[in-house]
Every structure is written in structure tokens, then in C-alpha cells.
Amino acid sequence: MSVLRITPNGSQQAGESLQPLLAALRGQRASLAQVPINRLLALCDDFSRRLLRDDRTRGLEGIAFLSAWLGSRNLQQFLEFNLNGDLRYLDGFVLCGNRYLAARPQGLVAMWLPGNVPTLPIFALVPTLLAKNVCLVKVASADAPGLDRLLAVLEESEAGGLCGRDLLATTAVVWFDYHDRRLNEEMSLAADAKVIWGGEAAVRAIIALPRQEHCVEIVFGPKYSIGVISRGRAQAAEGLDILIADFVRDVAAFEQRTCSSPQTIFLERNQRYPLQQVGQMFAQCLARLPQKLALDAYTTVQILNARAQWALDDSREVIASTDGANWTVCMDRQVSLKEAVQSRTVFLTEVQSWQEVIGLLSPRVQTVGMAFADPAEAIAFAEAATGAGVARCVRPGLMNNYESPWDGKLLVSQLVRWVTLKP
Amino acid sequence: MSAEQQVEELIRGPQYARAQTDKEALLAPLLCGLCRDVALRCPPYARFLERLGRDAASWRTMLDIPPLPAAMFKRFLLSAVPPEQVVRQLQSSATTGQQPSRIVVDKTTAFRQSRALVSILKEHIGPQRRPLLVLDAPQSVAEGESLTARGAAVRGLQNFAAETVFAMQPSASGDLEPDWGQVQDFQARHAQRPVLVFGFTFVVWTRLVVEAQRRGLRFALPGAILLHSGGWKRLTAEAVSKQEFTRQAALVLGCRPEAILDFYGMVEQVGTVFVDCEAGNKHAPAFADVLLRRPGSLEPAQIGESGLIEVLSALPTSFPGQAILTEDEGLLVGVDDCLCGRKGRYFRFLRRVEQTEPRGCGDTFGQGNKREAHL
Numbered sequence: 090m091s092v093l094r095i096t097p098n099g100s101q102q103a104g105e106s107l108q109p110l111l112a113a114l115r116g117q118r119a120s121l122a123q124v125p126i127n128r129l130l131a132l133c134d135d136f137s138r139r140l141l142r143d144d145r146t147r148g149l150e151g152i153a154f155l156s157a158w159l160g161s162r163n164l165q166q167f168l169e170f171n172l173n174g175d176l177r178y179l180d181g182f183v184l185c186g187n188r189y190l191a192a193r194p195q196g197l198v199a200m201w202l203p204g205n206v207p208t209l210p211i212f213a214l215v216p217t218l219l220a221k222n223v224c225l226v227k228v229a230s231a232d233a234p235g236l237d238r239l240l241a242v243l244e245e246s247e248a249g250g251l252c253g254r255d256l257l258a259t260t261a262v263v264w265f266d267y268h269d270r271r272l273n274e275e276m277s278l279a280a281d282a283k284v285i286w287g288g289e290a291a292v293r294a295i296i297a298l299p300r301q302e303h304c305v306e307i308v309f310g311p312k313y314s315i316g317v318i319s320r321g322r323a324q325a326a327e328g329l330d331i332l333i334a335d336f337v338r339d340v341a342a343f344e345q346r347t348c349s350s351p352q353t354i355f356l357e358r359n360q361r362y363p364l365q366q367v368g369q370m371f372a373q374c375l376a377r378l379p380q381k382l383a384l385d386a387y388t389t390v391q392i393l394n395a396r397a398q399w400a401l402d403d404s405r406e407v408i409a410s411t412d413g414a415n416w417t418v419c420m421d422r423q424v425s426l427k428e429a430v431q432s433r434t435v436f437l438t439e440v441q442s443w444q445e446v447i448g449l450l451s452p453r454v455q456t457v458g459m460a461f462a463d464p465a466e467a468i469a470f471a472e473a474a475t476g477a478g479v480a481r482c483v484r485p486g487l488m489n490n491y492e493s494p495w496d497g498k499l500l501v502s503q504l505v506r507w508v509t510l511k512p
Numbered sequence: 513m514s515a516e517q518q519v520e521e522l523i524r525g526p527q528y529a530r531a532q533t534d535k536e537a538l539l540a541p542l543l544c545g546l547c548r549d550v551a552l553r554c555p556p557y558a559r560f561l562e563r564l565g566r567d568a569a570s571w572r573t574m575l576d577i578p579p580l581p582a583a584m585f586k587r588f589l590l591s592a593v594p595p596e597q598v599v600r601q602l603q604s605s606a607t608t609g610q611q612p613s614r615i616v617v618d619k620t621t622a623f624r625q626s627r628a629l630v631s632i633l634k635e636h637i638g639p640q641r642r643p644l645l646v647l648d649a650p651q652s653v654a655e656g657e658s659l660t661a662r663g664a665a666v667r668g669l670q671n672f673a674a675e676t677v678f679a680m681q682p683s684a685s686g687d688l689e690p691d692w693g694q695v696q697d698f699q700a701r702h703a704q705r706p707v708l709v710f711g712f713t714f715v716v717w718t719r720l721v722v723e724a725q726r727r728g729l730r731f732a733l734p735g736a737i738l739l740h741s742g743g744w745k746r747l748t749a750e751a752v753s754k755q756e757f758t759r760q761a762a763l764v765l766g767c768r769p770e771a772i773l774d775f776y777g778m779v780e781q782v783g784t785v786f787v788d789c790e791a792g793n794k795h796a797p798a799f800a801d802v803l804l805r806r807p808g809s810l811e812p813a814q815i816g817e818s819g820l821i822e823v824l825s826a827l828p829t830s831f832p833g834q835a836i837l838t839e840d841e842g843l844l845v846g847v848d849d850c851l852c853g854r855k856g857r858y859f860r861f862l863r864r865v866e867q868t869e870p871r872g873c874g875d876t877f878g879q880g881n882k883r884e885a886h887l
Binding site for chain 2: 398400402
């Protein structure tokens, strides 16, 4: 079985072994470590501007947010937050109290990525490169949509004498059959740090691979996300329809395939908006979304099964688009996390109190889109939810905004080795 | 003519003689009426139609009828008759940890299913009774209130059987073991006659073909027709194509490859089966039809396109089986112009629907291994 390398010029055969690529990457470690962090940030800034201007990339799903995220101010704040408030640690020793601290690269980072978010490779790669690691990235699909175009624009970026081409030399993006144990082992054994994004089966398989004793494993595993609308917020003067529009934006992004997409939304029973009416409001909002791209047979079947199950059950209600499997709102009062169907399928569950939702939460639940009128109540909810394992409690509309920390981790902080000097 | 009489006539008459347009003109209003009638007697189905079906009174074509996903029969016991009218319950063969489909059958439905199967098969294998070799164990058709799809198929085929011989027996581990003595005895008595052989596709392959080849056994049944169904997913996983299956089965049985007939059917539509014609296509019988719906839009697929298979049937009275959406994909090959001469829409089975799109780090259950009681 062979390796495909994804480059700015498309996919190329790269032989039967990863060793030549790994050797080339190791050869770049020293030079990457010498690049000042500000120059790397400037390059990313140029990249961010080009993404929106370039015809090859400006139509890609999620590109506006990616571009904003790559802006130097945002990345600077991102790094400072991850690095004890001072990104100079990446360039050398910095006095910190009565000693010096530096953040050295881990070395060679091996990364396994899923295929559900087209821009994820860049979100994953950039922090790794900013931490001055060389990187081997395995993507889930041989034709990862748009990735070659993103790499092409990066290759053409430049700032302060640093070219994107030079940066890309410190990275190899590859694909090989995930069944190929030999190649997966090669990748794992070469790594000083492994970053694993994926579902349960993928995570378990990759964790089980042999690795070096010092190798750090960073896992972004299977997650589920929800929404919560409090009684106070539902009954507030400020329109519920605006809130619902925000939730629908979170639902629509990446067709609900991400770990941060809301699948079940819980509504506290209230005097003003019965469940059915809120369902109708969601339906109206979903109906205004642009038509979905072609839908696969499996997801179509899952959508139709969910619709039918809710329609047959006299304790449940469903509102469904009449133009095929476009969107669906399934309503009930059974307090549970519904199996995610994705693709604009919203499960709306009425509860007596948000307290009932806390019992459902665990570290598997990543993000709660929370809508509370009372700040004190919001804090109380967030305390309880995060105590149960939730990583993020954010306003609806922001659920898919990639940020740091993510899944409870400061990624860059784990992609470096903190070293001390006390002369 | 009442709806019942219409259905009876469709079952009795020629199965593949009507052009599609004429068939739809006859079948569509019949099916629409049958759905409305079942809805009056099955409250969950009435809810389903009300919530997802638009105005039932406005239905004009088969496309207007909202198809009921086959998976719902795993989740709900959907009955349009009171318990005392149920003569048996059919069950699919469930895999471990999965709930099987359950179909309630009243006397009328049971009778129609049996007659329908006879009518269909007569047009493929002729009307005469012949010895039947069942590649299964007798326990598959044991008397009782519950019957699997395999058992129902065997019972239906016994209408063609001059005698029935079971070629398998259950082993101590619960698997099926070939009874070679029975097969050899069957051959000895019937080698020069037309005979019928039936089995579940995966059982035929693993328990007859592979086991016979391992022992160097070959049989001589030149007059045999092998009818088989189901289990293609497992064979595909073992990289056994339909052509290879046909070739090897014909070798082992000593019959013509053309006499190896695959048929498509399901427990949710017992009696409505789609048998391979001489051109390798599947045709809908007179009392039923098939639609292929494009994923996403659910619009009808055009000739040459693939789609989700929906099976429509006028047979059932005791459960809402008039329009069932399967989890299978098929290819719409043509309409009215099959080389075999049979009329109507015809298709080929492609595959069971499987997950191919990446789900990535989105956890479908939110609770890891704890499966939420949902689908």
C-alpha cells in the first residue's frame, strides 16, 4: 500500500514508506526552530488575507472564520494565552520570576485528522508550526476537499523574508489507507508528539500504536454538543427568534458534522412559548437556509428514520421539510441526548429545569450553546456543566468558533517542551 | 369492483404483462386507498401520515404516498388488526444486539402472501410441483406464532413442493451443518427430474458451496433451479461477487448457471419478491411496484440512476406495508423494455446503504459506548 502526498499541486505518489518524508522533516527542525515567532505570525497574517482574495479558496466552507483566526492579532492572543502570557518563550529563554523559561518544540509532531471539516488541517497545522514543530499530517481522505488549494495559497504567502514555501518544507500532508498498520506504526514511532482528532474507533486504534516513551499524546476525541434555553431567556423581551437564528447558524455550519455542532437543544418549559411553537420557529429558520449540497444515501436514511420514529410516537412531534431530506425538527419531552443524525436535524427537548440536563453531561459533551437571561443562573449552569465534563459554555452562534482552550486543552502549551534555566 | 377483489385479481393474473403507465393508473389509486384504510385501523401510522404525508385525500400517484422506513418495524409493533386476528408474527433475522423487525399477519395477508409468491414464481419456474431441497434446518419453519423471513419463504415455496427435504441441521453451537446424506439421497431419487433448491444466500455459500468444495463433493442435479435471497453484504465482505457465487453454486449442484436465481425480498414485504429475470434484472409483480428515490431530494431516479429502493405492495391488510422505504440502493435499469419481455419498471440491487461520509470527531451518541435508546 502506498503513500499519497497532498501538495499545492495536487496529490502525488510518495512511495511505500514514510521514512524518506520523515528524514526530510527531521532535516528541517533546526532551521524552523531559528525562525522568530513574529515572522511566523506575519506570514500567517499574509496567508489570512490571501485566503479571502484568492479565487481558489475564497469559496471554501468556513474560509471567512479561518481567515479571521489566522490574523496576526488573533494568533498572537492565542499564543499568549497558551504560553503563560508571553510568546517570546518560543524564541528563547525569558526571565520568569527567579529563573528562565523557554518553550522548545516537541520536535516531530504526527497528526491524524478526520474528514468532517475541510479547514481543520489548517487549524491543526498552524499551532503546531507556530510552536516550531515539523509536522507529518495524515488526512482521512485522499481527496480532502480544497486542501491542495489552501496549501497552494500558503505556499505563495510571504512576510519578512519568510516564504510559505519554506514553511511547507517543514510539513508533509499525506494520505494512506487507514488499515495499513505498518505505515501507521511508522508514523507513530517517529513522533515526539501525536495529535489525534477523530471518532472513537480511530482514537482507540491510534492510541494503541507503539510510540516512543517520551512521546506526548494529545487527543481530540469523539464529542457531542447541545443547546440550552432557559425559561427566563425564552420569556425575555428580546426576541426568541434571534436566538433561534443563532442556533440555526451553529446547526448549518459544516452541516452539523463537527464535535461542536448542537444536536439536541433543551428548552425549559415556560409560559410564553410552548414546545411546538419553538419547533415551528426553528423550522422557519431552517427553511430559510440555502439548499444543501448533495446528500449521501446513509444520511438520508438516518434523517427519514428519525422523522418516522418521531412521527409514529404519540408522545413526540416532528416538523419536516417537504423538499426531501432537507431539514427536520424533532420535538419531545424525553430527557436524553438523541443520537446525532446531523445534516440539519435538530432534536428539541422540553425540560422542566436545566438541572435535568446536568445528569446527561459528561466529558463526551464538548460544547453547550447556552441562552440564559439571568447571568447568575448562567454561571450556575456553567459551573454544573463544566463540573460534569463539558469543555465550553458559549453563546449560540459561536458554538463552532474554534478557540483556545479546545476540549479543555491549551494545544500550543502541549506542543512545546517547557525548559528551565537557573544559572 | 372492491379493493379486495382488485387485489385478488392482480395476484391471480399475469404478473408482468402490464405496461408501466397502465399499471400505475390501476395500482396508484388502489394503494392510496389501502393506505388510508390501514391508517384508520393503525393509529401510529395515521400519525405518521398526518405529520409527514401532507393531505392524504390529495394523493394521486404512488410518489405522493410517504414511504414508511423499514427500520420502523424494528422499533414499533405496527398493527392494523386486533390481537385476536393475528395468525402469526414474522420476524427478521436480527444480528446480535439488534431488535428484529416484527410484522403482524392476519389471515387475509397470510393467504395473499402465499398466493402471491406462487403467482410470481410460476412465471419464473413454471407451475408444476417439484421436489424441494431446502438448504436450511427444519427448525426454520417450525410451527408457532413467530416465523422468520426465511421460514416464511420456505413455507411459501412448499406450495410448489411435491416433497420437502431439509439439507441442514443445527449443530451443537447453533450453526447450520450440512446433512450430506440427505442431499445425496435427494440426488439419488430426483437426479433426472426438475427440482427446486432454496436457501439464504450466505448459507448456500458458506454451508453448501464452500463445505462441499472442501470435501471435494459435487452433485448432479441438472434439472435444479436454485432460488436464493439475502446475505449479500456478508458475501461482499468476503469478496464473493454474484457471478462467482453463481458459477460455484452451479458447479457444486451440477446445474446450469442460468438456473441460479437471486431474488430480492424482505420480511416487511413477504410475498412481494423480485426474482432475477433471464436478463439479470428484477421486475415488480402486478400487485406491487418499486420506486428508486434519489438520496437527499427523494425525487424519483431516472433510468440509469441509482436510488433508495422503495417497495410498494397491495398485499398487506394487517400492517402498514403499502409503501416501504428500504435501506438498500438499486439501479433503475429501464421501463417496459427488458430483453426478457416482462413489462413494468425493472431494476438491479446494488448494495445495502452504508455509512461512507466521515463523521470524524462528532460523537453520535454523546455517551460513548452507552447507546441511547433511539434508532
